[in-house]
Amino acid sequence: MTAHRRAGRRRLPFRLDGFGGWADQEPMWRAASPALITAATERALSRPAGNWFVLGATRAVTAGRPFGRTVAGQEVVAWRGSGGELLAGPGACPHLGAPLCDGRVRSGRLICHWHGMPIDGRPIAGWAPYPTYDDGVLAWVRLDVVGGETPLDRPVLPPRPSPARAIEAVTETTGVCEPQDVLANRLDPWHGGWLHPYSFAALSVVEAPASDGSGPDRFVVDVSYRLPGRAMVVPTRAVFTAPDRRTVVMRVQDGEGAGSVVETHAVPVGVDDRGRPLTSVVEAVIAVSDRPGFAVGRLLAPALRPLVRRTAARLWRDDLAYAQRRWQLRQRGRLPG
Numbered sequence: 001m002t003a004h005r006r007a008g009r010r011r012l013p014f015r016l017d018g019f020g021g022w023a024d025q026e027p028m029w030r031a032a033s034p035a036l037i038t039a040a041t042e043r044a045l046s047r048p049a050g051n052w053f054v055l056g057a058t059r060a061v062t063a064g065r066p067f068g069r070t071v072a073g074q075e076v077v078a079w080r081g082s083g084g085e086l087l088a089g090p091g092a093c094p095h096l097g098a099p100l101c102d103g104r105v106r107s108g109r110l111i112c113h114w115h116g117m118p119i120d121g122r123p124i125a126g127w128a129p130y131p132t133y134d135d136g137v138l139a140w141v142r143l144d145v146v147g148g149e150t151p152l153d154r155p156v157l158p159p160r161p162s163p164a165r166a167i168e169a170v171t172e173t174t175g176v177c178e179p180q181d182v183l184a185n186r187l188d189p190w191h192g193g194w195l196h197p198y199s200f201a202a203l204s205v206v207e208a209p210a211s212d213g214s215g216p217d218r219f220v221v222d223v224s225y226r227l228p229g230r231a232m233v234v235p236t237r238a239v240f241t242a243p244d245r246r247t248v249v250m251r252v253q254d255g256e257g258a259g260s261v262v263e264t265h266a267v268p269v270g271v272d273d274r275g276r277p278l279t280s281v282v283e284a285v286i287a288v289s290d291r292p293g294f295a296v297g298r299l300l301a302p303a304l305r306p307l308v309r310r311t312a313a314r315l316w317r318d319d320l321a322y323a324q325r326r327w328q329l330r331q332r333g334r335l336p337g
């Protein structure tokens with residue numbers, strides 16, 4: 001190919017969408033081996049996370065007010081100290097148990113709204129802080145009481161593009177399932193074109209882990225993302241890996257947005273009032289592009305963020321339904337594979 005033609009293709013990464021109807025796709029069920037998906041999920045579940053759990057988006061923990069979440073059955077409160085640092089600890093006030101997420105933050109101190117106990121992040125009256133980590137996209141907390149692992153100094157973080165040239169958005173949804181069901185959904189790349197025809201076309205899995213676990217533990221997938229209106233698609237090659245027991249990462253290796261990352265973090269919440277497990281899916285999209293318009297896009301990031309979130313939320317409605325179904329089948333002992 002001449003340099004001129006290469007440059008031409010570079011300016012026009014989108015192709016006309018001529019992939020036909022949903023039922024015309026290549027069936028994937030023979031390739032999507034239940035045993036292979038289960039084995040990949042079990043290998044992921046064996047990897048350490050060092051007791052670190054995602055609390056939420058970095059930008060969701062603001063200076064003005066406390067942020068509350070239940071993680072692995074533990075009520076957690078987080079807030080920003082006077083220097084903007086991430087602080088966190090048990091969410092019940094040590095005095096009479098008030099929900100600290102309903103307190104106020106003044107000059108970096110969390111003040112209980114029942115009787116005014118000020119908490120500055122240091123131990124007080126039996127309350128002690130949890131280790132935290134803010135990676136700039138996600139806020140993390142380390143819960144050694146429930147993690148059951150050897151603690152690590154910081155979360156297992158996959159490589160990400162530089163935030164200076166990226167647009168990031170974080171989506172959160174919760175479903176009735178366990179983290180392993182979310183991982184299993186994400187480690188089944190074959191479902192993309194069938195379950196999400198509004199987003200993906202021409203999907204082919206070009207590499208999957210060997211059934212005995214030898215070789216690279218990753219999935220390599222060629223897929224075209226449909227643009228809104230469905231007239232055009234963006235061809236990409238993506239690589240899926242599971243760096244720890246609660247995370248699956250998709251990295252765009254080739255094509256438009258190469259270097260972009262989608263991290264899916266499956267965070268156990270606790271149980272609902274029927275005793276069923278709840279899992280929160282926190283998905284961080286960190287998108288980059290060397291297209292000329294993207295710098296402008298980055299300046300518009302606050303406007304684009306809800307759009308990215310909406311797209312991810314639609315995917316996750318269907319993926320959560322998959323994960324929840326998998327949990328139900330496991331309960332009945334009827335999960336194939």
Ligand code: FES
Pocket residue numbers: 093094095096097098112113114115116117
């Ligand atoms: S319950 Fe928090 S100060 Fe009394």
Ligand SMILES: [Fe+2]
Pocket residue numbers: 185191192195196315319
């Ligand atoms: Fe999916």
